[in-house]
Amino acid sequence: MLSFVEENYLKAIYHLSEAGKRSVNTNSLAEEMKTAPASVSDMIKRLSEKKMVDYQKYRGVNVSGKGKIKALHVIRQHRIWKVFLVEKLNFQWDQLDEVAEQLEHIKSPLLIQRLDEFLGFPKFDPHGDPIPDENGQLIEKRKDPITQLPVGTAGIVVGVNGSSASFLKYLDKVGISIGTRLQIVDRMEFDGSVDVTIDGKKTITISPTVAENILLSEA
């Protein structure tokens, strides 16, 4: 059984390696975990002994087969808890992570199974990220920033880049959240501002920066 700390490292390695595609160097992991590089070296050695990561000194680290499954398991729990916090307890987006970081480590297969059921087997979390199934399978869905879609396109908001409190507050104010349907009705040539219709009702103009950070998925 892995400790909370080991689970957090494994998750960080998984994310930094972009789902296992490339290996992760010690310093970036140290930055991510907010620890000293020396601590990372120690921990990698331990995870390596437990066959959770593939590691060669000075060559970087990556999740092993076992480690990837474990990481996806933690990610699954993290995202399911987020759905719960938003859907049932009305949490704001910026209050989610602190709590989900703790809840993701609760050890009880029954708990997460029942919670998943209680929430109606959600496929995406409130940030639009896909929830792995019990076996670690991910349904990947195309997510494009509004800036990269042509005028006329309609889609569902499935995520946002970044999570600054002020940005999220702005989205709340104009009535955009995960699940909102947006249609791109115009794009201004001179600065890239975009007119979008929200849920078929009102139309607003968003700045290019905002457009760049809202992710749509084919409706």
Place this chain on the structure above:
Amino acid sequence: MLSFVEENYLKAIYHLSEAGKRSVNTNSLAEEMKTAPASVSDMIKRLSEKKMVDYQKYRGVNVSGKGKIKALHVIRQHRIWKVFLVEKLNFQWDQLDEVAEQLEHIKSPLLIQRLDEFLGFPKFDPHGDPIPDENGQLIEKRKDPITQLPVGTAGIVVGVNGSSASFLKYLDKVGISIGTRLQIVDRMEFDGSVDVTIDGKKTITISPTVAENILLSEA
């Protein structure tokens, strides 16, 4: 901030001291915590330095003012989570504690406040134990085993003694759970068996042992 382990010790001291009424000796605490007495001595010293317990060597330990509030805070979270597990996720009574022991340590005042609200501000947990409020205030309610109540009495099931799986299964089968209304309609002199009416509907006979372990509170 206290660690999980410190919180568990504090809760155990609170319980074993019967809410702070008498001091607790090292061995009983060691038994409760399933650790060596030496480990208990170490931990007590630490909690004492943090002013969470009152302690004099060889004289036993008890919760301090601060410690009692902290213990009640953890107990509050434990019991609120139990309500959630039973009411929302349909957990069985015997599956509760393992998970609630973990969930009670999640650090987020907002989480427990919202959860409490989501559950409709419950006053008792599924075992019939009262839930302390945010300030650690407890509403104590008389709980009497059926054996000690006269024929004619009606009341709500607010708890059970013990929690053997087979006993709980029996209660499920006959349709008795927390919140069920029972009326005592007869008591057999020769063996103490009791006839009770369940929720005003059917009447069944329960053995003296069962009667002894079901706790009623004035309706």
Place this chain on the structure above:
DNA sequence: AATTTTTATTAGACTAATCTAAATACTATA
């Protein structure tokens, strides 16, 4: 190709939480 800079690992120390074994204090009983 040699040198400098960056990155990563080891050395050694610290705290929390645990253990076993040894020492000490309290309690009960003769």
Place this chain on the structure above:
DNA sequence: TATAGTATTTAGATTAGTCTAATAAAAATT
């Protein structure tokens, strides 16, 4: 009230996870 027995504390070790400082390897620059 001395002694035996029990309860409790201390001594000393261990493991997880962390740190700083020192060393070593790899990469980048001259």
